[in-house]
Amino acid sequence: MIERDELAAWLRLVDTPSIGRQTARRLLAAFGSPQAIFDAPAGARRELLTPAQAEALGATPPSLDALASATWQWLKADEAQRHVITLGDPAYPRALFETADPPLFLYAVGRVSLLNAAAVAVVGSRNPSPQGAENAHNFASALSRAGLTIVSGLALGIDGAAHKGALGNAGSTIAVVGTGLDRVYPKRHLTLAHRIAEEGLIVSEYALGTPPLSPHFPQRNRLIAGLTRGTLVVEAALQSGSLITARLALEAGREVFAIPGSIHAPQSRGCHALIKQGAKLVDSAADILEELRLEPIAAAATSTAASPDGDPVLAAIGFDPVTLDALSARLGWPPAELSARLLELELAGEVARLPGQLFQRLVRA
Known part of the structure; x- marks a missing residue:
């Protein structure tokens, strides 16, 4: 589990105004860790930053203490299930690390x-x-x-x-x-x-x-x-x-x-x-x-293809939404008889009733 001071340093890096993910990754590549970034001489940081970014990085965000405390308490409440996974952590997803814009860290609950x-x-x-x-x-x-x-x-x-x-x-x-x-x-x-x-x-x-x-x-x-x-x-x-x-x-x-x-x-x-x-x-x-x-x-x-069946209503519906009137015309069935059969198929999970009095066949994928 991440240490509290390390957690606070990561949160400070992410929470600093004008320091985006790309700039933060550049700083991490140069200094190795968030704490090392903040411990470095201001002159060393200025070589990688604009004047506004350097000034922002030198000031502690006012919300940091409350955020760090709340996050630490959240982690400690269920250490087995709750995690903060930072860049460089062995659990950090390799596939995500290889993308153009990976997050600096992830909050996670579960496996x-x-x-x-x-x-x-x-x-x-x-x-x-x-x-x-x-x-x-x-x-x-x-x-x-x-x-x-x-x-x-x-x-x-x-x-x-x-x-x-x-x-x-x-x-x-x-x-x-x-x-x-x-x-x-x-x-x-x-x-x-x-x-x-x-x-x-x-x-x-x-x-x-x-x-x-x-x-x-x-x-x-x-x-x-x-x-x-x-x-x-x-x-x-x-x-x-x-x-x-x-x-x-x-x-x-x-x-x-x-x-x-x-x-x-x-x-x-x-x-x-x-x-x-x-x-x-x-x-x-x-x-x-x-x-x-x-x-x-x-x-x-x-397979999403329908299995052969002999139900004439399912065959007449096909695989596009269809109105009751159109279906009645295809089959030559009276609307009342057709409605009763559609209700049976709907209850069996074979047909779905859509807005606008449309019916659609459901296929088991």
Whole structure:
């Protein structure tokens, strides 16, 4: 566990105004540690800094004592589960260290060994279709069973489905969040966050008490991409954080995978754009394992293709959302009889009812 004086020095370095991550890493490369930076003669520091930066570094941030005390108490309250992992710490994730902009340190709760496990990010829309949520859950489950750790951002929608699919399997899951670890955002994922902390890992680069501010989430996305060997985008609009994560993954030299969807669905347009730009189209977890040169798993557990069945309603729905009237016309069934059958299929988990009186077939990924 980090010593209290060392912790305070790291917090001071990060909390100093006008000292960004790049400047801090340059100072660390020159002096070796935060404490050595502050112990060095001011003249030695000035050689690497602007006058304003040098002046800021010479002053102790007024909030430092309170922040250091609160962080130390947080760590001591559960030493087995809570960690601060700094650059140079053996537990610091090597994949993240090799990116262009690694964080100076990470706050973590849970199994820190997962930081250096083979991992894949699963990201996508906060408002997915029922099929998209199902795909995220089942792809994550299959990949986690194959030993890959699933990394996502604890957001509503695809992120939450991916975390839930990965939990309980060999690879488990990492949630990268944009708040301090004494907060859970969104609140609806409080129970999920507690389960991830117990069975997987939650990490953040933000200090305790940090609220969910908008600029933090694009920054958080670079960690999701950087921790992994590849990023799977399940569903995404053309303007979305998921596409930011995919771009960051490409910039970090990682693979990008995308699941295709209906040409009529807004949630599929981001995935289709990625595929046009060279992302690998995948329709099974086995595709991802093959691309990453990992052992394949049983096709039955990874395929998204529907198994043959003789239900005329499922066959008539196909794989795009459809209205009741259109489905009635395809089948020639009376609306009342068709509605009753759709309700049976909905209760069986075979069909989802969408806004606007649309129905969509669910496929087990």
